[in-house]
Amino acid sequence: AQSVTQPDIHITVSEGAxxxxxxxxxxxxxPYLFWYVQSPGQGLQLLLKYFSGDTLVQGIKGFxxxxxxxxxxxxxxxxxxxxxxxxxxxxxxxxxxAGTALIFGKGTTLSVSx
Amino acid sequence: KAGVTQTPRYLIKTRGQQVTLSCSPISGHRSVSWYQQTPGQGLQFLFEYFxxxxxxxxxFPGRFSGRQFSNSRSEMNVSTLELGDSxxxxxxxxxxxxxxxxxxxxxxxxxx
Numbered sequence: 001a002q003s004v005t006q007p008d009i010h011i012t013v014s015e016g017a018x019x020x021x022x023x024x025x026x027x028x029x030x031p032y033l034f035w036y037v038q039s040p041g042q043g044l045q046l047l048l049k050y051f052s053g054d055t056l057v058q059g060i061k062g063f064x065x066x067x068x069x070x071x072x073x074x075x076x077x078x079x080x081x082x083x084x085x086x087x088x089x090x091x092x093x094x095x096x097x098a099g100t101a102l103i104f105g106k107g108t109t110l111s112v113s114x
Numbered sequence: 115k116a117g118v119t120q121t122p123r124y125l126i127k128t129r130g131q132q133v134t135l136s137c138s139p140i141s142g143h144r145s146v147s148w149y150q151q152t153p154g155q156g157l158q159f160l161f162e163y164f165x166x167x168x169x170x171x172x173x174f175p176g177r178f179s180g181r182q183f184s185n186s187r188s189e190m191n192v193s194t195l196e197l198g199d200s201x202x203x204x205x206x207x208x209x210x211x212x213x214x215x216x217x218x219x220x221x222x223x224x225x226x
């Protein structure tokens with residue numbers, strides 16, 4: 001069955017420190033991969049996506065993610081975290097056909113300490 | 115372009131009632147998907163509509179239904195509400211050309 005695992009429920013990072021959020025997926029075919037961010041009481045905002053090609057993808061707000069097929073992973077990184085990055089982050093996977101549902105991980109809550 | 119809009123933003127209902135939520139996609143987007151978000155189950159796919167036809171459906175009971183109009187606006191209906199239906203309901207739209215889904219702010223439904 002298709003699934004997404006985000007092993008870390010909650011992470012605290014000091015402002016200015018680097019960040020890596022882990023995501024592992026299980027999907028039979030070539031997946032489309034996404035990272036979304038959700039601030040309290042808000043909808044989801046797309047940070048970046050991977051469809052094909054270069055396995056290192058750049059997103060908005062200084063985020064990047066690397067697709068590693070051999071490890072079934074799509075980890076999100078940021079070199080220097082800002083207090084405004086505190087939010088909940090979701091990794092998602094989908095098939096490569098339009099209309100396919102997004103399958104989300106349970107999310108990782110990021111807290112930023114000063 | 116205006117983003118995805120959802121109305122109402124907040125809703126309080128009692129068990130046994132029914133509710134209708136509305137979603138207006140980004141102009142030009144013909145696909146609308148609905149998701150339920152709860153603390154326990156996380157984000158779960160309800161259904162997706164494209165050009166007024168349900169193209170995909172998640173694993174939810176028949177009490178959850180939806181439809182899409184010719185202008186791509188979509189509604190979802192939940193009948194005979196249960197306490198467990200309390201959730202944030204998110205709508206997302208996408209164009210056929212670009213698979214990327216854009217989410218609205220959600221409707222927070224509380225069932226008492």
